[in-house]
Amino acid sequence: MRKAIKYTLIGISGIIFTIIGGMTGYFFAYTSEKGTEYGQGLVMAEAQPTDVINENTVLEFVYNYSDGFSETQQNLPQQFMYGWDREKTKSAYKDWLMTEFSKDRVVFNKSINGNSTQHYVIREDNGYVAVFYRESNILKEVTSTPIESLSDEDKKLFENGVEIDGEKNLIKYIESLET
Secondary structure, X not given: OHHHHHHHHHHHHHHHHHHHHHHHHHHHHHHHHOOOOOOOOOOOOOXXXXXXXXXXXXXXXXXXXXXOOEEXXXXXXXXXXXXXXXXXXXXXOOOOEEEEEOOOEEEEEEXXXXXXXXXXXXXXXXXXXXXXXXXXXXXXXXXXXXXXXXOHHHHHHHHHOEEEEOHHHHHHHHHHHHO
């Protein structure tokens, strides 16, 4: 009789442990996939070519001046740069902050202490509206707008010169004179 009780207890214990093990396994499987869609945990490798510089890549250099203005230059890469990846390009331009890198475009930024050249004085030159750089007083351009075509009020403004800051503001102002 003792043997029968012993085997019965072992059998019942085995069943209990099996049930507990099954419930534990189900719980872990349920909580790890709860709220996910089928296949969401899989990582698919994309077969895309690595971004490298090629003959069509635009290199954009942005100079940010302390007066709040910036100037941008765009160039195509030299042939020796073809095939350069992000790290090689970054190491070649250590003085610049690379803010974008793709096969289509690479953008570099640099902070410059000092004023940009985007400070202008507009005044009369040989009978036409002309633009001068404010600090150097060097002629930037002469417009096709004759001073005589302006109102008396505008003519008076140009006697002393009109100061304009920023390339965009300059373009808007000149366009307003021509209309």
